[in-house]
Amino acid sequence: MTEAAEIEKKMYLPEIVAFHRQDVERRKAEADFAALELAASAHEPRGFARALREKAKTGPAVIAEIKKASPSKGLIRENLDPTALAIELEAAGAAVLSVLTDEPYFQGSLGNLRAARAACKLPLLRKDFMVDPFQVLEARANGADAILLIVAALNDIELRTLREEARRYGLDVLCEVHDAEEVERARALDCECVGVNTRDLKTFHVSLDRAIELSQSLPADVIRVAESGITGREDVQRMRAAGFGAFLIGESLMRAERPGEALKALLS
Numbered sequence: 001m002t003e004a005a006e007i008e009k010k011m012y013l014p015e016i017v018a019f020h021r022q023d024v025e026r027r028k029a030e031a032d033f034a035a036l037e038l039a040a041s042a043h044e045p046r047g048f049a050r051a052l053r054e055k056a057k058t059g060p061a062v063i064a065e066i067k068k069a070s071p072s073k074g075l076i077r078e079n080l081d082p083t084a085l086a087i088e089l090e091a092a093g094a095a096v097l098s099v100l101t102d103e104p105y106f107q108g109s110l111g112n113l114r115a116a117r118a119a120c121k122l123p124l125l126r127k128d129f130m131v132d133p134f135q136v137l138e139a140r141a142n143g144a145d146a147i148l149l150i151v152a153a154l155n156d157i158e159l160r161t162l163r164e165e166a167r168r169y170g171l172d173v174l175c176e177v178h179d180a181e182e183v184e185r186a187r188a189l190d191c192e193c194v195g196v197n198t199r200d201l202k203t204f205h206v207s208l209d210r211a212i213e214l215s216q217s218l219p220a221d222v223i224r225v226a227e228s229g230i231t232g233r234e235d236v237q238r239m240r241a242a243g244f245g246a247f248l249i250g251e252s253l254m255r256a257e258r259p260g261e262a263l264k265a266l267l268s
């Protein structure tokens, strides 16, 4: 990779987070808070962490990700149908689903989250760049059972505020870390699930070895989630032997013609 291309990639996370900080202000200004609160109270959370913990007792608990595109890979799945995917992935044995709701960088939407919820009984993660408590209300109102908090994207006050807001709305938290310092910051939040992203969000380099090493310092009582770059059964087996109970898998499922078959092969 040329130096210019490397620098361009390193810009993605700050750029994405800056976009969301601005965009959330626009959305808050246009929001009907009473309608969102009503929608949020219209359903009970399905128990994201509980489902992962149960599944992990007998085998790998897969968080199957509905993801159309990404900054590092561009378009991954043309004509993504969240309804068909949710049905197929549930039947194939996913423990829970992750649905990208970021629009400009991942071509996701809150509509995809609602469609997935209506199509299956699995708990759902709203996969997005959470920077403001308003997004937690939005998540619950649109059918999420859990949110993602990326430690690298937030300061400690923001992390605590968003964690508390998730609690207030009965949502579980998947807290994402990339290095030892972030593990320490995550500890204070007492999240149900901690995910080690094998993809360095600054360089986009994927390293399962680095994630395995880092997992040794995770709190003992959390659900350990291996995130990103998991492409086959061997990866899952290796990470499971290293202590990971759950696996967030997007691209390798979304590139498959039949994601359900690809998931079954991963679980076999």
Ligand SMILES: O=C(O)c1ccccc1NCC(=O)[C@H](O)[C@H](O)COP(=O)(O)O
Binding pocket: 012, 013, 016, 065, 067, 070, 071, 072, 073, 197, 199, 201, 227, 228, 229, 230, 248, 249, 250, 251, 252
């Ligand atoms: O994937 C990216 O390009 C990316 C860029 C900036 C922030 C986050 C990014 N990815 C999010 C994820 O980590 C993945 O969607 C998730 O862990 C699944 O990974 P994969 O199985 O490799 O699709």
